[in-house]
Amino acid sequence: MGGIDKTTLAQLVHNDERVKHHFELAIWVCVSDMFVIKQIIRSIIQVVTMNKCELTEMEALQKKLGDVLGKKRYLLVLDDVWNEDTQKWNDMTSLLCLHAGSGTVMVVTSRGDQVASIMGTVPPHQISLMDEDQSHELFHLNTF
Template sequence: MGGIGKTTLAKLVYKDKRVKEHFDLQAWVCVSDEFDVLRVTKTLILEEVGLSTNADKNLNLLQFTLQDKLMGKKFLLVLDDEWYEDKAKCEVLSNPLKSGVQGSIVIVTTRNEGAASIMRTVPTHQLKKLGEENCWSLFAKHAFHDYNSNECTELEVIGRQNCEKV
C-alpha cells in the first residue's frame, strides 16, 4: 500500500547516527519507474558511494569498479521503491554487492511482494495499516499540537471520520 511509511521507516534507519557508525559506506538509491541495471549501477550506486563514472556505458567495467570500492567494506544500501521482478537483472545488480564483508545490508522498499522476494535473504517485513485509535492519536498530535482536541469537537469529529477512511 502506498503512503504507509515504507520509505519513511527506511530513512529513519538510514539516517540514525548509530547506523551510520556501523557501516563504512551508505547509499540510498530510488529505483522507481524503469529498472535499468546500467543506470542503477552507474548513476545511482557509484555516485552515491563517491565514485566518478566518467560517463562510462560499459556495465562490466562499472560493476568491477563498484566491486572494488565495496571490497572488504561493510555497507548499507537502500533500494527504495523497487518494482522490478526480473531475477536475471537482479542477479546482475547484486553481483558486485557480494564483495562487501559480512554484515553488509541491502534494504528494499516496495509495494510488490514479487520484487521483494527476488532480493530476499531474510523474511520480508510487511508494514500494516495503523489501527483506528493509533491513527487518531497520531493525527490529533499533529493537527492539534498542544491544544486539547476536546475543545474543538467539530474538528475532532471530522478528524475521526478521516481516520476511519485510512
C-alpha cells in the same frame, strides 16, 4: 500500498547514528519502476564518490564499483523497487556481492510481495495501516 511510509522507515534506518557508525558506507538509491542495472551501479558510484559517473560500459562500471566499494561493509538501500525479474535480481546481487565486505546489508522498499520473495527475504517486513482510532490519536498528539 503507496503512502504508508516505507521510504520514511528506511530513511530512519539509513540516517540513524548507530547505523552510520556500524557501516563504512551508507548508500541510498531510488530505483522506481526502471530497474536498469547499469543505472543502479552508476547511482551507487555517484553516491559514494559524490561525483557524476559518465561510464556507460558494464565492464568499466564493474571495475569502478569495485574501486569505490573495495570490500567495505556497507548498507545499501534500494528504494521503491518494482522489478519482479528474477534474473535481473540475480545479476544485480551477484555483482554487489563481489564487492561486499563482511556484514554488508541491503534494504529494499517495495509495494510488491513478489519483490521480497525474489530477494529471498524471509519474512518481509509488512507495514500495516493505522485504524481510525490510531489515526485520531496520532492527530491529537501532534496537534495539541
